[in-house]
Amino acid sequence: MHSLHSNQSAFCDAIISGVDRALLPMLAEAEDVARRRLDTYRSNFIGTLSAALESAYPVVAQIVGGAFFTEAARQFILATPSASGDLNEFGEGFGDFLGAYPHAAELAYLPDVARMEWLVQRVFYAADAPAADLALLTRIDAERYGQLCFSVTPAHARLDSRWPLADIWRVNQAGFAGDMTVDFSYGAQLLITRRDDLVYVESLTTGEAVLLDLLAAGQPLATATERAMATDPGFDLGAALRRFVAQGMLWQARFAGEILTGFPRT
Amino acid sequence: MRDPGNGGGLLPARAGIGLRDPHHRQVLAELPGVSWLEVHSENFFGPGGRPLRVLEAVRRHYPLSLHGVGMSLGSSDALSKRHLDKLKVLAERIEPAAISEHLCWSSVDGRFFNDLLPLPYTEEALSHVASRIDRMQEVLARTILIENVSSYVRFAGAAMPEWEFLAELSRRSGCGILLDVNNIHVSAVNHGFDPMKYLRGIPPEAVGEIHLAGYSEVDDFLVDTHSRPVQEVVWDLYTEALKRFGRVATLIEWDNDIPPLEVLLAEADKADQLLENLTTRDHALAA
Numbered sequence: 001m002h003s004l005h006s007n008q009s010a011f012c013d014a015i016i017s018g019v020d021r022a023l024l025p026m027l028a029e030a031e032d033v034a035r036r037r038l039d040t041y042r043s044n045f046i047g048t049l050s051a052a053l054e055s056a057y058p059v060v061a062q063i064v065g066g067a068f069f070t071e072a073a074r075q076f077i078l079a080t081p082s083a084s085g086d087l088n089e090f091g092e093g094f095g096d097f098l099g100a101y102p103h104a105a106e107l108a109y110l111p112d113v114a115r116m117e118w119l120v121q122r123v124f125y126a127a128d129a130p131a132a133d134l135a136l137l138t139r140i141d142a143e144r145y146g147q148l149c150f151s152v153t154p155a156h157a158r159l160d161s162r163w164p165l166a167d168i169w170r171v172n173q174a175g176f177a178g179d180m181t182v183d184f185s186y187g188a189q190l191l192i193t194r195r196d197d198l199v200y201v202e203s204l205t206t207g208e209a210v211l212l213d214l215l216a217a218g219q220p221l222a223t224a225t226e227r228a229m230a231t232d233p234g235f236d237l238g239a240a241l242r243r244f245v246a247q248g249m250l251w252q253a254r255f256a257g258e259i260l261t262g263f264p265r266t
Numbered sequence: 267m268r269d270p271g272n273g274g275g276l277l278p279a280r281a282g283i284g285l286r287d288p289h290h291r292q293v294l295a296e297l298p299g300v301s302w303l304e305v306h307s308e309n310f311f312g313p314g315g316r317p318l319r320v321l322e323a324v325r326r327h328y329p330l331s332l333h334g335v336g337m338s339l340g341s342s343d344a345l346s347k348r349h350l351d352k353l354k355v356l357a358e359r360i361e362p363a364a365i366s367e368h369l370c371w372s373s374v375d376g377r378f379f380n381d382l383l384p385l386p387y388t389e390e391a392l393s394h395v396a397s398r399i400d401r402m403q404e405v406l407a408r409t410i411l412i413e414n415v416s417s418y419v420r421f422a423g424a425a426m427p428e429w430e431f432l433a434e435l436s437r438r439s440g441c442g443i444l445l446d447v448n449n450i451h452v453s454a455v456n457h458g459f460d461p462m463k464y465l466r467g468i469p470p471e472a473v474g475e476i477h478l479a480g481y482s483e484v485d486d487f488l489v490d491t492h493s494r495p496v497q498e499v500v501w502d503l504y505t506e507a508l509k510r511f512g513r514v515a516t517l518i519e520w521d522n523d524i525p526p527l528e529v530l531l532a533e534a535d536k537a538d539q540l541l542e543n544l545t546t547r548d549h550a551l552a553a
Binding site: 003004005007008009011012015016025026027028029034036037038040041044045048049052081082083084085086087088090124125126127128154155194197198 | 308309311312313314315316317319334335336337338340341342346349352371372373374375376377378379380381383385386388390391394418419420421422424456457484485487489
C-alpha cells in the first residue's frame with residue numbers, strides 16, 4: 001500500500017511536470033482514461049491560478065492582451081509554487097518574473113507596473129487604522145512639534161520607479177475615456193493609499209516622498225523635514241502635512257513617550 | 267467544547283445562495299428575500315478594507331455560512347496554523363451559522379494547487395483527516411461540516427467507498443456532513459457507482475447542509491464546473507436526498523460565468539419549492 005504522502009507527491013508530479021509514471025499505477029482507472037482525466041486537474045490548476053493573477057494584475061493584462069497574458073501566467077504558475085490556501089496571496093513576484101521574461105523585453109516598464117499592482121492588492125486588503133485626531137496636537141507647544149513621531153497607516157505603500165506609473169495606472173482604468181498618451185520621459189515616486197475602501201495611485205514630490213519614508217521609519221518630524229528640504233529645495237512642509245492628513249496617512253502621533261491615538265473615523 | 271448536532275443547526279432549513287463579488291453591491295442595496303448566504307472564507311482573510319466591511323454589512327441582514335476551500339485537510343503536510351488562525355479570527359468577527367471545509371487535499375510539500383484533489387479512501391487517510399477535523403473543531407470551538415468533492419480519478423486499493431469514509435469521519439470526529447448532491451452525481455457517473463447507494467450510506471442525523479450546482483460534460487465524463495444551472499438529474503437526486511434526510515439547508519453554488527443575481531434567486535426558489543413540498547409522509551416512507 002502507498003502512503004498518503006507518496007500518493008500526493010506522485011499526483012503533484014503528474015500535474016506540474018506531466019510525469020505520471022509513479023501516479024498511474026496508483027489509480028483505479030486504465031492509463032488512457034486516467035491521463036485524459038488528469039488533464040482536467042491540470043487545466044483546473046492552471047486556470048484557477050491564472051484567474052487569481054488576472055484579478056491581481058488587470059493593468060498588465062490590459063497592456064499585453066489576452067494571449068500574451070495567458071502564456072506568461074502559465075509559465076509563472078509552473079515556475080512559482082503557490083504557498084497558501086488563500087488565492088489572494090498568490091502572485092507576488094510576477095513583476096520580477098516579467099523582468100526576466102524574454103517576450104516582455106520590449107516593454108521595459110511592465111515589471112514596475114506589475115510591482116505597483118501587487119502593492120495595490122496589498123493595500124486593498126490591509127488592516128484599517130483610524131485617522132489621527134490632530135486636535136490632540138494642541139496639547140503640545142508648537143516649537144516642540146519637531147520631536148513628534150508618527151505612525152503611518154498600514155493601508156499604504158510606496159514605490160519609486162523610472163516610469164510614469166501613476167499615469168499608466170490612470171489611463172488603464174476601466175471607464176477611462178481621455179487621452180491615452182503617457183509621457184515616458186519622467187519617473188514616479190508613487191504613493192498607493194486607500195480611502196473609503198478604494199485604492200488610489202498618486203505621485204509624490206521628491207520632498208514628500210522623503211518625508212513620508214522617514215516618518216514611516218519612525219524618525220521625528222524635524223529630522224524628516226531637514227532631509228526632505230535638503231533633497232528637494234522646493235519642499236513645502238505645510239502642503240505635505242496637509243496632504244498626508246487629508247489622505248488619512250498619519251494614524252498615531254507620539255511625543256516624549258506619550259501616544260496620542262486618533263479616533264476611528266466612524 | 268463542541269456544540270451538539272450536525273454543524274448546520276443554525277442555518278435555516280431553506281435555500282440559500284453563494285454570494286460572490288459581482289453581486290455584493292446589489293445584495294446590499296436590494297436585500298433580496300433569500301434565507302441565508304454562503305461565502306468562501308479565504309476571500310475575507312485580509313485584515314481590513316472593503317471585503318470585511320461588505321461581509322459585516324451582509325451579516326447584519328442574513329445568516330452566513332463560511333465555506334473554506336484552502337484548509338487542505340487531507341494533505342500529508344502539517345495543518346496550517348496560520349490558515350486556521352485566520353479562519354478563527356474571521357469566525358469570531360462574523361459569528362457564522364456554519365463553517366465548512368472539503369474532504370480533499372490541496373497541497374503537498376508546501377506547494378498548493380488551490381484545487382480540491384481526491385484522497386485515497388484508506389484507513390491511514392481516515393485517521394489522518396479525522397484527527398485534523400478534531401484539531402479544527404478544537405480551535406474553532408464548534409462543530410464543522412465536511413463536504414464531498416467531485417472526482418475524476420480514484421486511487422486503487424480503497425478500503426471503503428467514499429460514502430462510508432464520510433460517514434465514518436463524521437462518527438469519529440463528530441463533524442457534520444455537507445452533502446453536495448451534484449458532486450455525488452458527477453462522481454457516480456465518473457466512477458460508475460449508484461448514487462442512491464451513496465445516499466443510503468450517509469447517516470441522516472449528520473447532514474447539516476446540502477449543495478447544488480451545475481456540472482459540464484467533457485468527452486465521456488463529467489466535470490464540476492459550477493458554471494451552469496442545476497441539471498434535471500441532480501434535482502431528481504436532490505428530491506431523493508430530501509426524502510431521506512428531511513428538510514436541510516440547501517445552497518445554490520455558482521462560481522464561474524456568474525449569471526445575474528435573479529438567476530441564482532430563481533434556482534433558490536426552485537429548491538425552496540422542493541423543501542416546502544416535502545411532506546412528513548415522504549420523509550417517513552424513505553426512512
